[in-house]
Amino acid sequence: MARKSDFMKWIDHQVDTDADLKRKVDEYLIETMIEQKLAALRSQRAMTQAQLAQRFGVSQRHIAKLEAGRAKEHRAAHSVSLGDRTWRQAHGRRRPKRHAEAEANGGIAHV
Numbered sequence: 001m002a003r004k005s006d007f008m009k010w011i012d013h014q015v016d017t018d019a020d021l022k023r024k025v026d027e028y029l030i031e032t033m034i035e036q037k038l039a040a041l042r043s044q045r046a047m048t049q050a051q052l053a054q055r056f057g058v059s060q061r062h063i064a065k066l067e068a069g070r071a072k073e074h075r076a077a078h079s080v081s082l083g084d085r086t087w088r089q090a091h092g093r094r095r096p097k098r099h100a101e102a103e104a105n106g107g108i109a110h111v
Contacts, residue, residue: 032069039067 004012015022042052042063049063056063 035067035069038063042067 015025042049047055048060049067050060053060053063
């Protein structure tokens with residue numbers, strides 16, 4: 001494993017000692033993970049961005065922005081909403097609350 005540079009040690013210290021910065025970093029990491037999961041799930045199902053967009057009633061451009069992390073406004077909330085709709089379509093019922101909460105908190109909920 002590579003050793004951490006002095007700069008990375010300083011960054012870690014800043015995050016560990018600044019609660020607001022830690023919250024922002026955690027939010028960013030959760031959003032990034034959701035974006036990566038969206039792209040991976042779409043790919044696993046052999047769907048194009050256009051097909052996914054049509055299914056969810058958004059533009060292909062919006063899906064591309066979500067996956068690339070450029071959809072700044074309400075990224076996490078919108079991604080979780082897409083996850084809820086995917087669940088309903090796949091299972092014919094609402095997703096249990098614990099799964100939605102786990103995803104919103106960056107956890108992976110499997111059924």
